[in-house]
Amino acid sequence: DVVMTQTPLSSPVSLGQPASISCRSSQGLLHRDGNTYLSWFQQRPGQPPRLIIKRVSNRLSGVPDRFIGSGAGTDFTLKISTVEAEDVGLYYCMQGTKFPYTFGQGTMLEIK
């Protein structure tokens, strides 16, 4: 199975400051169809995960444009340009290129 490694596991950030989460896969995630199936999920306290970015950089409808996904191959990043209070929670990357789908360990974003 593809191992997904996120860093950091905890990220204290001041309101209005940027945050960045790294996700590295043990194998390249370029699918034979030419797409890279790397997704990001946000999990607010007490709620299920919510898909916020698919295929590396495609934000879902309703997701603020301060959330920016990037990367290729085995290295991916989720950046939040200016952190707001509602962004507190866990963030997970997930690969869907190779079955079974696998998740990173999660990164806790908290306000300093």
Next chain:
Amino acid sequence: EVQLVESGGDLVQPGGSLRLSCVVSGFDFSTSWMHWVRQVPGKGLMWVSRIKNDDSGASYADSVRGRFTISRDNAKNTLYLQMNSLRADDTAVYYCVRDFYFTIDYWGRGTLVTVSS
């Protein structure tokens, strides 16, 4: 509005069985591949099982293969997970989720399974 509502979670003794159900609405269940994903409270996410839209192609994580069985009833818009020979490390919140082009777009709120004597 899309809804996935899981039920069936409970406290069960090691070696026991449970059947989880997930009733969905708001999208075409009969054409959707579905999964179960679990989360140990305070921990990360783990894929458990997947089933294709026509009730074929069931797949399982190594840790549950031979003990869990995924199934579905498209006429009832319902996904199931039969869990046998439960162990303490199966304790988790179990989420019913929809597959959407190599990602997961819809999640239920989950149902808690606790395996303890």
